[in-house]
Amino acid sequence: MKKLLSAVALLLSLSLFLGSCGDSAADAPTASGSEAQAATIDDLQIRDSETIYKDDDEDSVVTMYLTVSQGNAAENTNHTWQDVNDHSVYYYEEQGLERYAVEGILQVGDENGPIQGMFGYGEFAPNCTVTIRGKTSTRSPQKSYRIEINKNEGYWREQRVINLNKHVYDSVRFRNKLSYDLLKTIPGAFSCRTQFVHLYVKDLTEGNTAAAFQDYGLYTQVEQINKAYLRNHGLDENGQLYKATMFEFMRYEDAIKLSSDPSYDLTAFEQILEVKGNDDHTKLINMLDDLNNYAIPIETTFEKYFDEENYFTWLAFQILTGNIDTINQNFFLYSFQNGQKFYFISWDNDGAWSYEEDILYRGRPSGYYYMQGVSNYWGSILHQRVLKSDTYRQMLDDKINELRASITAQRVAGMVETYSAIVIPYLTSLPDSMYATRSMAEVEQILPAISREMDHRYEAYQTSLQSPMPFYLGEPEPADGGLSFGWDSSYDFDGEKITYKFELARDYLFQDTVSVQDGLVIPQAFTEELPEGEYFYRVTATNESGYTQTAMEAYDALDETRHYGVVNFYVQADGSILWDV
Numbered sequence: 001m002k003k004l005l006s007a008v009a010l011l012l013s014l015s016l017f018l019g020s021c022g023d024s025a026a027d028a029p030t031a032s033g034s035e036a037q038a039a040t041i042d043d044l045q046i047r048d049s050e051t052i053y054k055d056d057d058e059d060s061v062v063t064m065y066l067t068v069s070q071g072n073a074a075e076n077t078n079h080t081w082q083d084v085n086d087h088s089v090y091y092y093e094e095q096g097l098e099r100y101a102v103e104g105i106l107q108v109g110d111e112n113g114p115i116q117g118m119f120g121y122g123e124f125a126p127n128c129t130v131t132i133r134g135k136t137s138t139r140s141p142q143k144s145y146r147i148e149i150n151k152n153e154g155y156w157r158e159q160r161v162i163n164l165n166k167h168v169y170d171s172v173r174f175r176n177k178l179s180y181d182l183l184k185t186i187p188g189a190f191s192c193r194t195q196f197v198h199l200y201v202k203d204l205t206e207g208n209t210a211a212a213f214q215d216y217g218l219y220t221q222v223e224q225i226n227k228a229y230l231r232n233h234g235l236d237e238n239g240q241l242y243k244a245t246m247f248e249f250m251r252y253e254d255a256i257k258l259s260s261d262p263s264y265d266l267t268a269f270e271q272i273l274e275v276k277g278n279d280d281h282t283k284l285i286n287m288l289d290d291l292n293n294y295a296i297p298i299e300t301t302f303e304k305y306f307d308e309e310n311y312f313t314w315l316a317f318q319i320l321t322g323n324i325d326t327i328n329q330n331f332f333l334y335s336f337q338n339g340q341k342f343y344f345i346s347w348d349n350d351g352a353w354s355y356e357e358d359i360l361y362r363g364r365p366s367g368y369y370y371m372q373g374v375s376n377y378w379g380s381i382l383h384q385r386v387l388k389s390d391t392y393r394q395m396l397d398d399k400i401n402e403l404r405a406s407i408t409a410q411r412v413a414g415m416v417e418t419y420s421a422i423v424i425p426y427l428t429s430l431p432d433s434m435y436a437t438r439s440m441a442e443v444e445q446i447l448p449a450i451s452r453e454m455d456h457r458y459e460a461y462q463t464s465l466q467s468p469m470p471f472y473l474g475e476p477e478p479a480d481g482g483l484s485f486g487w488d489s490s491y492d493f494d495g496e497k498i499t500y501k502f503e504l505a506r507d508y509l510f511q512d513t514v515s516v517q518d519g520l521v522i523p524q525a526f527t528e529e530l531p532e533g534e535y536f537y538r539v540t541a542t543n544e545s546g547y548t549q550t551a552m553e554a555y556d557a558l559d560e561t562r563h564y565g566v567v568n569f570y571v572q573a574d575g576s577i578l579w580d581v
Contacts (some may be wrong), residue, residue: 006304007282020047026220030341030475032313034099034176040126040338040339041336041338041339041341042339042341044342045309046235046307046310046343047187047188048184048189048190048191048233048234049232049233049234051410052232052233052234053184053191053193054311056181056195057186058177058415058418058419059418059419059422060195060196061196061197061198061218061422062108062195062196062197062198062221063108063109063110063111063137063198063200063409064074064106064107064108064109064164064197064198064199064200065106065107065109065113065114065120065133065200065202065213066104066106066107066110066130066139066147066199066200066202066379067103067104067105067107067201067202068081068084068103068104068130068201068202068203068204068205069102069103069104069105069126069205070102070103070205071101071102071103071126071129073160075129076098076100076101077101077102077103078131079101079102079205079311080102080205080206081102081201081203081206081269082205082206083100084099084100084101084102084130084131084132084143084164085132085143086568087100087132088138088407089132089134089138090138090139091133094274094380094453095463099121099131099132100131101129101131102129102130102205103126103128103129103130104126104127104128104129104130104147104526105120105123105124105125105126105127105128106119106120106123106127106147106149106156106162106284107119107120107121107123107387107544108120108121109121111198115174118491119154119156126150127150128147128148128149128150128152129147129148130145130146130147130148131145131146131358131383132144132145133146133163133164133165133195134143134165136169137168137169140163140166140168140169140435141435141542142166142168142217142431142432142435143166143275144163144164144165144166144167144168144219145164145199145219146159146161146162146163146164147161147162147163147164148161148162148537149161151159151160154376157193157195158228159223159224159229159232159233161224161226161228162221162224163221163222163223163224164197164219164220164221165219165221165222165350166217166219166444167220167351167436167536168435168437170350170422171357171437171438171442171443172419172423172443172446172450173218173220173273173423173426173427173432173449174220174353174419174422174423175349175350175351175353175354176194176222176348176349176350176359177194177220177419178349178353178412178415178416178419178450179195179317179323179349179351179352179353180192180193180194180222180346180349180375181194181415182317182407182412182415183317183346186317186403186406187309187313187315188310188313188314188343188500189308189313189317190233190310190313190334190343190344190346191312191346192222192223192225192229192346192347193222193223194220194221194223194261195220195221195425196212196218196219196220196221196422197218197219197220197221198215198217198218198219198426199216199217199218199219200213200214200215200216201213201214201216202214205378211560214282214537215430215431216431217426217430217431217432217504218422218423218426218427219420225241225243225276225332225347226276227241227276227277230277230334232241235334235336236336236337236338237277237278237335238277238278239278239334239335239336239337240277240278240280240281240283240333240335240337240342240475241275241276241277241278241330241332241333241334241335242273242274242275242276242284242333242334243273243274243276243331243332243347244273244328244329244330244331244332244333245270245271245272245273245274245329246271246272246328246329247272247273247328247329247380248327248328248380249288249291249292249380249381249383250288250292251288251289251292251382252272252288252558254268255269255271255272255315255335256272256273256281256284256285256288256477257268257269257285258281258282258285259279259280259281273333276332277334278337283305283335283340283534284333284342287301287304287305287342287580290305291306291381291382291385292304292375292381298385298386298389298392299391300577301385302386302392304340304341304380305340305341305342306341307342307343307377308395308491309372310343310344311344311386312395312396312398312399313399313403314346314401315344315383315396315399316332316396316399316400316403317346317374317403318346318352319373319374319400319457319461319507320403320404320407320453320454320457320458320461321349321352321353321453321454321457322351322352322353322354322355322365322453322456322457323349323351323352324344324351324371324372324376325348325351326346326524327352327377327379327380327383327391328379328380328545329375330346330347330348330349331344331346331347332344332345332347333345348532352453353450353453353456354453355447355449355452355453355456356446356449356450356452356453356456357449360445360446360449361438361442365456365460368564369470369549369550369552369565370470370549370551370552370564370565371564372457372460372461372463372464373460373461373462373463373464373465374387374393374396374461374464375464375466375467375469375470375549376464378470378491378552379470379552384469387493387523388491388493393465393493397519404454404458407454409451409452409454409455410451410484412450412451412453412454413450413451414446416447416448416450417548420447424440424443427440427443428440449512453505457528459532464545465493465544466493466494466543466547467543467547467548467549468490468491468492468498468541468547468548468549469491469492469549469566470490470539470549470550470551470552471487471488471489471490471549471551472487472488472551472552472553473485473487473537473538473539473551473553474486474488475569475577475578475579476569476573476579477577478577479526480526481508481528481529482525482526482528482529483526483527483528483529483530483577484524484525484528485502485504485524485526485527485537486523486524486537487499487500487523487524487551488523489523490523490541490549494543494545496544496545497541497543497544498520498521498523498541498542498543499518499519499520499541500520500521500523500540500541500542501516501517501518501519501520501539501540501542502515502516502517502518502520502525502537502538503515503516503537503538503539503540504516504527504535504536504537505535505536505537506533506534506536507536508536508537508555508557508563508566509563510536510538510570513525514527514530514535514571516535523539529575530571531571531573532571533570533571534568534569534570534574535568535570535571536567536568537556537566537567537569538550538565538566538567539551539553539565550564550565551565551567552565553565553566554565554566555567555568567580568580
């Protein structure tokens, strides 16, 4: 309601302003009828709701009690709690099954038990269903859970879907919360409500009526981005809402189609974008058509379909916090039903804030090479076209400096101190201590480093602006009794000349080299015909200032090390090429 009133006030102000302008003798003739341009939703400054966060208590822990039991086959809840926890999401994908679920009674209270007046108090019949949530994290013994409150059973903090995240790969287990708590204070950003939760579970699925509540340790609840989220944040719940799965803003003609198209396949569509709202995909398709039409200036497309403040705020925040896994996933796109513009909403930030930890324990920052600064986003059509504009790069730079002035190291250090006081007692006791990824000595070394994250990422951002942009390597092809290697041209923001170094070897460490060609000015190399076997090749781009860049591919060796900018291929006995990207 507050946002609606703000919008109405803006329209009234605009009307009064235009009316007062008519008193001037120098005014141009006033347009009338169909010639008049009425204000639209896209003309408004859309912001996240401020009041939705007013009751947040960042240093509190909510205690939840979950009693699970078997339900029925029709609702896929006829499983044991062990069944639910035994399998990763990959098992379900391989078997073509829905994730196993159980019925549950969710109750909220304190360490002494459920409390009268709080959600679920006095319940004896199931009021929710429970499944595991996440993807790679589902391989861990400690699972995250999705608790969906049944219809007509009420809401917990205006939410029916409660995500409890264990953040098993986050050594300090609060990086996601840190990002969301910062985002809710940044104009132009959309955040999510979060809450530390201490979970207890009583398992009745095996028929043991005397079972007691078991301590499941600390979780972070994160608000689900769905129609309820839109409603609670002052947005249009009838609008379009998509969750990026593998989305690089290409056209995807074979999958991204109107839902009315006879060949529409929702499964294929959701391999790219999950549909979480209105399924009228008209404006999405129009946006992708325009964005992938290079005859249309990016300024025209960007102004029509994206909000400047929201876009540059989102991108600047991801760059400065090192949340690199946001090229084609871990974000939502939202649009008002009667608007044209799309807004970015952050999702899954637990990979951020880890620069110095990665240096200490992996020898390099996460991603490394091209996955730093703006070059990390070069594989996305939208980001690449935007970043090629001098004007838009300046807007990004302005937003980055604005965020650096607001999110200071001192501010982050204070939040880290608050969160660590909550988290450490859980990390040093069962069950969480059993599965901690770092020792407490290591955690104590990591904690003060988090506040320095943005300084490191800003330096990497500056370097990325001076460097050539990454590119893709092409498949080798037979040519004139030998092999031809080609790759995409690199790009330099300052228009500097770029040369390439091509290397071909029999090993991924490039110790057993077959060919090295340096100083190439055309993205192409030739070699003689190669004997049967496995080969590796890489290309390094260097600009006139001496900055270098790799290709966007990577080779994962059997020892689980990742080698960036490297691809492998096989020469078959008949001379044909087997490309292994």
